[in-house]
Amino acid sequence: MNAVAGAVSEAVVAAGATASALATQALGTTASAPLSEAVLYVLAAAAVFGIGVYGLFVAEYVLRKLLALNLMSSAVFLFLLTVAGERDGARDPVAQALVLTGIVIAVAATAFGLALLVRIHRETGTLTSRWWGDDAD
Amino acid sequence: VNVSLAIDAVLALGLVTLAVLVTSGRALFRDIVLFVVFGLIVALVWARLGSADLALAEAAIGAGVTGALMLIAHRRLGGTTTFEAADRPAPPRFALPVAILVGSAVAVIGLSALGIERVVEGAGAAAQARTGETGLRNPITGVLLAFRNLDTLLEMVVLLAALLGAWAIAGPEEPDPVHRATRDTPLVAALLSAVVPLSVLIATHLLLAGTDQPGGAFQAGAVLAGCGVLLVLTGTLRPAAAAGFVTRLLVVAGAAAFVLVGVGAMAFGSPPMTMPGGWAVYLVETAMMLSIAVTLTLLFARSRGLRGEER
Numbered sequence: 001m002n003a004v005a006g007a008v009s010e011a012v013v014a015a016g017a018t019a020s021a022l023a024t025q026a027l028g029t030t031a032s033a034p035l036s037e038a039v040l041y042v043l044a045a046a047a048v049f050g051i052g053v054y055g056l057f058v059a060e061y062v063l064r065k066l067l068a069l070n071l072m073s074s075a076v077f078l079f080l081l082t083v084a085g086e087r088d089g090a091r092d093p094v095a096q097a098l099v100l101t102g103i104v105i106a107v108a109a110t111a112f113g114l115a116l117l118v119r120i121h122r123e124t125g126t127l128t129s130r131w132w133g134d135d136a137d
Numbered sequence: 138v139n140v141s142l143a144i145d146a147v148l149a150l151g152l153v154t155l156a157v158l159v160t161s162g163r164a165l166f167r168d169i170v171l172f173v174v175f176g177l178i179v180a181l182v183w184a185r186l187g188s189a190d191l192a193l194a195e196a197a198i199g200a201g202v203t204g205a206l207m208l209i210a211h212r213r214l215g216g217t218t219t220f221e222a223a224d225r226p227a228p229p230r231f232a233l234p235v236a237i238l239v240g241s242a243v244a245v246i247g248l249s250a251l252g253i254e255r256v257v258e259g260a261g262a263a264a265q266a267r268t269g270e271t272g273l274r275n276p277i278t279g280v281l282l283a284f285r286n287l288d289t290l291l292e293m294v295v296l297l298a299a300l301l302g303a304w305a306i307a308g309p310e311e312p313d314p315v316h317r318a319t320r321d322t323p324l325v326a327a328l329l330s331a332v333v334p335l336s337v338l339i340a341t342h343l344l345l346a347g348t349d350q351p352g353g354a355f356q357a358g359a360v361l362a363g364c365g366v367l368l369v370l371t372g373t374l375r376p377a378a379a380a381g382f383v384t385r386l387l388v389v390a391g392a393a394a395f396v397l398v399g400v401g402a403m404a405f406g407s408p409p410m411t412m413p414g415g416w417a418v419y420l421v422e423t424a425m426m427l428s429i430a431v432t433l434t435l436l437f438a439r440s441r442g443l444r445g446e447e448r
Contacts, residue, residue, distance in 0.1 A: 037145040041182065042247035044149035048156040050240020055160030057232035063165065063211060067172055070203060071156050074179050078152075079243065081186060083250045084261060091188050092261030093268070093276035097285065100194055100277065100355055101292050104429070107198050107206070108299035111436035114210040115303035118439065121214050122308075 041082045049075035060128045062120075066113050073106045145185060151178050169207045176200025189351035190277050193343070197359030202433050205366050209315060209437060260284075272415055274349040281353065282418050286410050290399070293391040293425060300388060300432045304441055312440035316372030320446070325371050336364035344426055348415070354391075354422040358429025365434030369443070376440030384431065384442045391428030394421050 048071055055068030077099045084095035121127050155175040159168050176199040183191035264284050268276040271283040281289045320326045340357040347353030368374040380388075398417045399410035412418050434443070 035142065037142060037185070038251050039248065040142070040145050040149045041186070042251060043244055044152045046240050046244035046247060047153045049243050050236045051153070051156040051160055053239045054232055054236035057235065058228035059160070059162065061165065063207070063214065064160075064162065064168070067168060067207065068160055070172065071159060071175070074175070074199065075243075077191075078179065078182065079247055081183075081188065081191070083247055085251075085255075086187065087262055087265065089187070090265065090276070091186060092259070093264045093280050094259070094261040094285070096188050096191055096277045097280035097288075099191055100281070100353075101288060103191075103194050103198050104292060104355055105295055107203050107433070108296045108436075110203055111206050111433070112299040112302050114206055115306050115436070115439065118210060118213050119306045119308065127214060 038082050038085070041078055045075045045079040045082065048072075049079070062117055062127050063114075066110060066117070069113075070106065070110060073102070077102055148178060148182050148185060152182070165211060166208075169204060169211060172207065173200050173204035176204065190275075190353065190356070193351060193356040194359060197356060197363060201363050202359060202366070202437075205363075206437060209439075213313070213439070271412070273418065275347060275351065275353070277351075278347050278353050278418075282421065283412055286395070286399070286412070289425075290392060290395045290410070293395060293428060296429065296432050297389065297392055300435060303436055303439070307439060307441075312376035312378060312438065314372070314375060315438060316370055316375070318370070319372045329367070329371060329373065332367060333364055336360050340364075340426065340430075344422055345419075347422065348418060354425035355429065357422075358426040359433070361426065361430035362433035362437075365430055366437050369434060369438045373446055374434070374438070374443045375446065376438045377442035377444040378440070380442040381444075384435070387427050387431040388435070389428070391421075391425035394424035 052068045052072035052075060055071065056065055059065045059068055080102075081091060081095050081099055084092035086092070117127060152175065155171055155178060159172050159175060162168070176195060179199060180192045180195040183189075183195055264280050265276050268274070268279040271279045273279045273283065318325045320329065340360040343352035343357040343360060344354060347357070365374065369376070398412065398421055402411040402413050403409050405413070407413065412421070435441070
């Protein structure tokens with residue numbers, strides 16, 4: 001079991017290195033064009049999304065996982081709007097409407113998740129991710 | 138030095154730094170507050186990208202309401218902030234590589250997408266070109282209420298489903314009172330008498346302006362929800378165990394008005410979900426604003442209904 005986990009994590013590290021190399025290459029090709037606000041915000045969105053994924057994995061307290069998920073959704077919105085681009089000085093209205101809808105859906109999902117957490121806390125008295133983990137049964 | 142780009146660079150760097158701080162895992166209260174700051178920076182980024190509608194919504198909902206919900210949940214959960222280091226399990230080994238992989242993949246996709254020459258104009262260009270036909274001058278309101286209004290209707294249903302889910306989960310017990318301060322304190326009374334009328338005014342303006350300028354039902358509803366949160370926190374509105382008729386009506390108003398107008402249009406020979414005119418847009422937007430405000434306030438109060446202060 002441990003060997004499998006080791007192999008998987010090695011494969012993931014290798015894939016991560018490949019992707020980083022690709023990202024550097026992509027950055028290199030865009031670097032020939034002037035550094036624009038779109039490039040900056042796409043990079044920021046990618047970084048925040050990655051940080052959110054990391055936070056989601058390492059958080060042991062479930063409320064923290066929700067915080068990380070909200071970071072990820074903000075990154076997705078930023079990515080979506082930046083990549084949609086602008087036309088005649090105005091941002092793509094469909095992308096803006098989608099993000100506006102997304103912001104409201106994100107708060108609704110967060111509120112539902114928090115209601116779930118409060119109930120779980122009342123039932124079990126704990127909220128670390130271990131309550132559904134190995135020693136939960 | 139390009140000043141405009143420098144501002145963007147500072148904002149982008151601020152986003153990444155705040156994201157690192159939020160996930161760094163020290164005191165949870167501090168991290169939630171930093172998350173609110175993160176939301177405000179995102180609102181600034183929307184403003185920099187020229188989207189005032191998103192900036193308004195992000196400041197009110199993304200930073201404001203989400204932060205309030207997180208903080209009140211933190212208090213309801215007993216304010217647990219940290220775990221003993223010895224008690225803390227080692228973080229999964231794959232966490233960092235997977236995060237780097239995912240972040241790099243997003244960067245690759247995004248940078249490649251930016252480099253693609255647009256051959257065919259997308260839905261955005263079409264919406265922008267034909268907004269005039271809807272009678273609305275704000276293209277985003279045009280997309281939300283005319284071109285893609287089925288999405289907006291279903292969004293109201295998602296909000297309703299979240300509230301019903303929260304009600305189902307909360308269980309039958311009496312809702313806990315959340316307020317700490319009451320109006321007996323002179324400062325709270327002064328705050329309420331200034332903020333409540335002002336937020337109603339701002340919400341009304343956002344709603345009416347939304348057809349032609351930045352604003353609309355979402356932003357207005359979020360401002361009203363912020364006002365509702367304040368009223369719950371000061372005990373002016375108290376959680377009630379049962380939803381009254383008015384509460385139920387307000388919660389479904391957005392979806393109901395949308396469906397009634399959209400289906401009613403069919404009776405006059407229009408295709409389904411057609412907005413028959415400016416009055417219909419205002420009607421649906423007002424109903425949506427009220428639904429959003431009441432739903433978010435109820436989710437914050439974690440109750441089925443709200444009642445006034447006892448005298």
